[in-house]
Amino acid sequence: MGKFSFDNVNSMYIDVLRELGNIGAGNATTAIASMLNLTIDMKVPKVELKAVEDLGTAICPEEEIIVGIFLEVQNDISGSMMFLMRLKSAHYLVDRLMGGMGGDAAGGEFSEMELSAMKEIGNIIAGSYLSALSTMTNLVITPSVPYIAVDMAASILSVPAIQFGQFGDNALLIETEFGDDVMMEGYFILLPDEASYDKILQSLGITF
Numbered sequence: 001m002g003k004f005s006f007d008n009v010n011s012m013y014i015d016v017l018r019e020l021g022n023i024g025a026g027n028a029t030t031a032i033a034s035m036l037n038l039t040i041d042m043k044v045p046k047v048e049l050k051a052v053e054d055l056g057t058a059i060c061p062e063e064e065i066i067v068g069i070f071l072e073v074q075n076d077i078s079g080s081m082m083f084l085m086r087l088k089s090a091h092y093l094v095d096r097l098m099g100g101m102g103g104d105a106a107g108g109e110f111s112e113m114e115l116s117a118m119k120e121i122g123n124i125i126a127g128s129y130l131s132a133l134s135t136m137t138n139l140v141i142t143p144s145v146p147y148i149a150v151d152m153a154a155s156i157l158s159v160p161a162i163q164f165g166q167f168g169d170n171a172l173l174i175e176t177e178f179g180d181d182v183m184m185e186g187y188f189i190l191l192p193d194e195a196s197y198d199k200i201l202q203s204l205g206i207t208f
Contacts, residue, residue, distance in 0.1 A: 020133055021174040024045075024131075024174070025178070028124070028125040030128075031124045031125070032093075035121075036096050043183075045175060046175040048175075055157045056154050059086070062157075063153070064153050065153075066086050066087065066151070067110075067150050068082055068151070069118070069146050070146065070147045071122075071123070071146045073142075073144075074141075075142050076199065077193075079196050080159075083186060083189075084153075084157075085184070085186050093118075093184055094114045098113075118148060123146045125188075126146065127143055129174075129190070130143055133190075137200055137203040138203060172189065173187060
């Protein structure tokens with residue numbers, strides 16, 4: 001099999017990535033609905049290959065403050081992943097989780113308790129995506145303890161920009177939208193290392 005690069009990824013792999021987005025987002029929505037004891041709707045996830053330098057503006061203006069949750073990926077594959085939310089969506093989600101006891105739902109600073117709740121939400125969402133990938137590939141994939149950052153999009157997204165620069169000029173971005181009377185946006189970026197991409201492709205029977 002050839003060396004993996006996003007530049008020569010084929011249409012079959014794109015379809016697999018879309019299916020991963022669908023299953024992962026569905027799993028995450030079910031988990032969040034269970035946490036909140038609510039019925040939550042989900043729109044079909046949008047899966048794109050984006051130029052690394054366009055990641056920040058694909059989500060929001062680069063100077064906008066967002067929430068980023070970062071985890072290491074371990075066991076059969078290695079690498080990292082991120083889950084990102086804009087402040088308004090993150091505050092609304094945390095406020096619902098805390099039964100309306102959250103702070104500034106309009107998008108101000110998070111309290112320590114809110115950050116802890118947001119980290120747990122991110123951990124569950126990330127685990128849902130990794131579970132979907134594990135099921136599709138029959139690989140053992142586990143996340144590390146999550147790290148959370150609240151910073152400008154340009155600063156948070158410099159992490160995947162640096163890592164993807166090792167493999168090619170394009171990155172995978174999965175955009176999800178879910179909620180009840182208010183829809184929330186979430187963005188998922190998976191960053192396996194080069195050898196792990198080969199493992200994923202081989203487990204799916206995809207060559208190029």
